[in-house]
Amino acid sequence: MASEQKRWSVMHVLPLILILKMVSFEVNGHPQVPCYFIFGDSLVDNGNNNRNESLARADYLPYGIDFPSGPTGRFCNGKTIVDAVAKLLGFDDYIPPYANAKGRAILNGVNYASAAAGIRNETGKQLGARISFAGQVNNYKNTVSQVVNILGDKDSAANYLRQCIHTVGLGSNDYINNYFMPNYYQTSRQYTLEQYASVLIQQYSELLRELYNHGARKLALNGIGQIGCVPNALSQSQDGTTCVEKVNSAIKLFNNELISLVNNFNRDLPDAKFIYINNYDIFQDFINNPQAYGFKVTNAGCCGVGRIKGQITCVPGKTPCQNRDEHLFWDDFHPSEAANVIVARRSYSAQSRSDAYPMDIRQLAKL
Ligand SMILES: *[C@@H]1O[C@H](CO)[C@@H](O)[C@H](O)[C@H]1NC(C)=O
Numbered sequence: 001m002a003s004e005q006k007r008w009s010v011m012h013v014l015p016l017i018l019i020l021k022m023v024s025f026e027v028n029g030h031p032q033v034p035c036y037f038i039f040g041d042s043l044v045d046n047g048n049n050n051r052n053e054s055l056a057r058a059d060y061l062p063y064g065i066d067f068p069s070g071p072t073g074r075f076c077n078g079k080t081i082v083d084a085v086a087k088l089l090g091f092d093d094y095i096p097p098y099a100n101a102k103g104r105a106i107l108n109g110v111n112y113a114s115a116a117a118g119i120r121n122e123t124g125k126q127l128g129a130r131i132s133f134a135g136q137v138n139n140y141k142n143t144v145s146q147v148v149n150i151l152g153d154k155d156s157a158a159n160y161l162r163q164c165i166h167t168v169g170l171g172s173n174d175y176i177n178n179y180f181m182p183n184y185y186q187t188s189r190q191y192t193l194e195q196y197a198s199v200l201i202q203q204y205s206e207l208l209r210e211l212y213n214h215g216a217r218k219l220a221l222n223g224i225g226q227i228g229c230v231p232n233a234l235s236q237s238q239d240g241t242t243c244v245e246k247v248n249s250a251i252k253l254f255n256n257e258l259i260s261l262v263n264n265f266n267r268d269l270p271d272a273k274f275i276y277i278n279n280y281d282i283f284q285d286f287i288n289n290p291q292a293y294g295f296k297v298t299n300a301g302c303c304g305v306g307r308i309k310g311q312i313t314c315v316p317g318k319t320p321c322q323n324r325d326e327h328l329f330w331d332d333f334h335p336s337e338a339a340n341v342i343v344a345r346r347s348y349s350a351q352s353r354s355d356a357y358p359m360d361i362r363q364l365a366k367l
């Protein structure tokens with residue numbers, strides 16, 4: 001009798017599992033938003049600097065060692081944060097770089113990010129070619145006119161774009177490849193750190209408004225992470241393990257103004273939905289509590305970093321560490337795939353109330 005019952009339940013449970021699988025497959029097949037546009041720097045660049053004259057390139061091994069198609073220009077061993085967010089949003093494919101996005105593929109979104117780029121045009125110039133945020137916004141305008149052509153008219157394009165998520169993350173390079181590089185840049189002599197944060201936010205807000213004026217309505221703005229705690233910064237601190245407080249406090253000024261900007265845009269721009277992603281505190285959590293996230297090493301990169309002629313990326317062809325998932329950082333500046341996947345998960349579906357403000361990406365997608 002007992003075994004009869006068991007057989008009965010197995011027979012009924014199996015089809016149910018099949019049905020559930022089919023349902024979840026269908027959900028995966030339909031992204032929660034029609035398109036995902038990405039603006040940023042090396043944290044999310046996926047190949048826009050390839051083939052250009054730049055020291056900020058990652059189109060060679062060991063970059064991409066854990067990425068299915070190998071090196072692509074991503075500054076990581078594997079997926080970036082936006083790759084992981086694209087998956088969580090239900091996209092089948094990664095969002096293509098602007099440099100190769102063509103035809104109807106742009107309807108899924110485009111990645112404009114360029115390593116070394118900043119909010120200010122001159123930021124990162126000592127590393128070579130890059131597309132500043134102003135340039136990325138111009139490229140978006142170009143995409144929007146292509147969307148108008150494909151969909152037939154401006155109203156259809158506007159109606160389409162307003163549903164899409166636009167992720168924007170710039171500012172790190174305006175500090176590390178500008179303000180804190182006084183041999184190359186004037187800004188630290190022109191502005192105090194308070195003034196500099198305001199100047200950056202002012203220019204950022206003008207360009208973000210351009211995105212809004214060209215159809216963007218759902219925007220996720222990334223706060224700057226703890227760049228005073230990346231291995232490159234630690235290696236310059238006295239004891240090699242203490243975060244550089246001067247850099248982190250500069251970043252906090254910027255992030256605080258960015259939160260105010262989110263509030264102002266949500267109040268002033270009709271139909272605008274801006275959110276803020278709190279990368280700073282998510283990284284604080286990793287550093288305070290690494291074991292909880294599976295990290296054993298938080299103060300050193302995993303690949304060997306060259307230091308000749310401004311080369312600050314992984315040494316080409318050099319074998320990186322084996323335990324990449326136990327490293328918070330992949331190279332001297334950029335998080336590992338393991339870290340990126342967790343940041344993506346927390347920004348998509350907030351783990352703590354402070355991860356995303358006033359809502360997370362999943363809720364933004366539903367609006
Ligand atoms: C790379 O070169 C192409 C062609 O000149 C240009 O359109 C693009 O903006 C450049 N990208 C960067 C990152 O400088």
Ligand SMILES: *[C@@H]1O[C@H](CO)[C@@H](O)[C@H](O)[C@H]1NC(C)=O
Pocket residue numbers: 121134135138
């Ligand atoms: C920055 O460069 C863009 C072109 O990419 C230009 O239109 C803009 O005027 C420049 N901004 C400043 C402040 O120089």
